[in-house]
Amino acid sequence: MLPSGVELLSPIEGYALDCIPEEQESQEEKGSGSLVSVCLRLRNTSAQLRTVELPAGLILISDDLSSQNGMLAQAVPLQVPAQQTLAVALHLYCINETRAPTASWDTYRLGPVTQDPGLREIINLVADKFLPVPGREEVQYAISNVTDGPGLTPQDRQALVSLPPLSAGREPGAAP
Template sequence: MRKLLLMALVSLTLFSCSKNDKTDSGDNPRIVLIPGFGNSGGEIPGTAFSLPSGIQLQGSITGESMSPVCTTLGFGSLVDVYLELKNTTAAEIKVTFPAGLTLYAASASDQNGFVAQNYDVTIAAGAVCIVKLNAYCINSSRSGSSSSSRYTWGPVCNAPAIVYFLKLLKDKDLSKDEDSQVQPSLWMISDTETDPVSSKQIWDIVRENIAAIPNR
């Protein structure tokens, strides 16, 4: 009996520690360092992204301006990239850049990119479309994109804090983010490690920032 009680107490302790590691004092996702964000090394956590079958990336994802641009997507201002997409089929194809999609900078001095909402572009059969993607930055200490910057696809990030942040942004009209609330809020939840109380305080600020952006 005594042994069973001891095992139960140990199990409860482990559960409590695990929960405290994952949430803060307000039951929000705990703000912790995310690999690939801020000054953290390592691979960004998430699911792999690939273009749909029949769509080919021509050349590289680049910070160098290309034209003519067939569509501009996103409202970030620090990681602006261009990609030339070719539809190799006889039917139009819709390409979706999902919320949470990341872009790995080839240079360690350049910022990695982040897509905050879902964006679609439909490419006609056999057509080529140059897409300009205005992404946000996830490394505040690095340089923004430039004509020499090159990128590869990163995963669609599934870190708990990022997933929660994307839910806050889902219905917002980011074209009307006149006070530029998204970028500093993104840095606040990804550039630091916090204790449970500080994490809640940061989320309170972030929610207030995002609430100021009009809905779509």
């Protein structure tokens, strides 16, 4: 997932106000979802700008079993400047309804990209939809129905299909 010259700085920590340093040019938040928010840091040791794409369905796993794991509903492209560290406030949807939302002291690690058929269907349904920060309740409800409920319902599908499309010039996973 990471190109040559780019490394993930560990651990991935729960989001805190000091996540993105003031001197960093880009202050954007990425992803969508309101219950799992982390500070992701990538270091580019190469002499060239590197692009990292976090894939839709990527799961971040909490090291604390009482905190929620998170999933990206859409791919998130990141530009990591040459010889710099990029800090990103990354927002994800919860995939463990009975666990607590992210706290700043929580730590996470990269997990797999989900292959669950219900979650993959949600990802496909929202691929061309505008999902702002802090996220869409319709998406969280659908995910919770798949991970902790009866599965994706006809009402979930209709709600996801009815979401607004991506606007011209907006990337999936970009803040409004």
